[in-house]
Amino acid sequence: MSATEDRSEADDVRDFARRIGIPGLVDVHTHFMPRNVLDKVWAYFDSVGPLTGRPWPIAYRTEEDRRVATLREFGVLAFTSMLYPHKPGMAAWLNEWSAGFAARTPDCLHTATFFPEPGAPGYVRQALDGGARVFKAHLQVGAYDPNDPLLDGVWRLLEDTATPVVAHCGSGPVPGPHTGPGPVGALLARYPRLRLIVAHMGMPEYGDFLDLAERYEGVHLDTTMAFTDFSEEAAPFPAVDLKRLGQLRERILLGTDFPNIPYPYVHQLRALERLGLGDDWLRAVCHGNAARLFALG
Template structure:
């Protein structure tokens, strides 16, 4: 399918729900040298994936932003993350610049357990960061590391959402799974955590945490798609809870690092059969509320599309 036809199909799907556009809380933009390494990992079917993973939207940064706008995405993130100490600060500097030059981008930042983490997290918040990304699996760290105590306090106090990859998919890590996150929330119950990938494959356990803590959300990234269902199918018995938590589920896609067209994520959500109100909440309304998005960001994004 050509890109114009694909974009028209996504917009038609969104229009059919009566939405002004989509809000995607899990898209990746990062320095090109870092992104090149991520793409090389997927190209090699790295040990965490163990299967072919073609990058559907391998394009220059400007074109990737244009594609999101053509799809009718009115707000999106620039998820980026360090895998070792000393990276988070300069990644945050890059992300601040990207957000400043990219209408519709929710200013994203990241962190790592290291001395000085509280300092650069505070600077990022002062500079206008709207959302943080934490990758427990890639970083290989315990979210309860004492070096992060002050950081979690800052994020809880500010009410800043944190997208956290903490499920054990595609392969378990030393600190993945619901246990470390449950321990973190017991100490910081006001945290606004967005569990990436619906907590795949520990879907039920992360739904438990969302039911227990009102600040816990989950993003749909790759969940319910054909690709993910082969690896970690969502339990049919949990659909009622998924429907009941409809005000806490957010659209995420992993764009551009997905092995299928963008619209497949949307159709995968639709085929759950949870109805138009649920889809409208997930694909737009919940994120608008969580991030206090104004009509201004909607107009700004549309004017550049």
């Protein structure tokens, strides 16, 4: 067997980091959740449900400890456990699970979530007191308006504590009742200091979410699935906006959606590299920006 044939994907990912001159990757958009919830998520992808609309084979369908080991083999220095409720009464127990996961997984950034319900500010405060460092909001799956008055106390807490929140707020892969730049723009007008990380670069309303990042210094965007062959087929990133990616270099963060991706992890990195924005940009996106945002050593 030749040396090339003997290479693993982990070798390719680590070589990418070495080539651009970073100690490893920081991935702000990875999913770890209770097994019964994850099984339902995977079953949805397997069914080619209406939110996907096409085959979506899960590339890393393994047990939890194997998935953690895979990220470590890739040289991912820090990652998240993005999880989210789709109805009232779920968020608090999801947060209990994620606190336990973070306690036994020190390279995971302690992640929490919320839903518009009367107890939301209370359990968000409890999660923050317990060490939560990043939150996830999924406006598409949760089908809620981020400006619901039940969330006012939540957004106030996150703004006052400068805690990042990753929000799936773009209308990809299909629009929801409260997706798109309008609801998020209204939210930011009310809480302009929010550290809001727009998942998937705001796909497919890329330009509109770049506008928000230019207007509000706390707005970041993660690269999750953007620029990959899979996403370019359905929602290509506008060539006219490539220059803006360079101008917003300090506000773009690596995200991948691991393990729920239909292609190898390294493809996300190669998709970023082929944008042609240079090694300084790649270093910032794949390590430096998130290391600064989360005060990583």
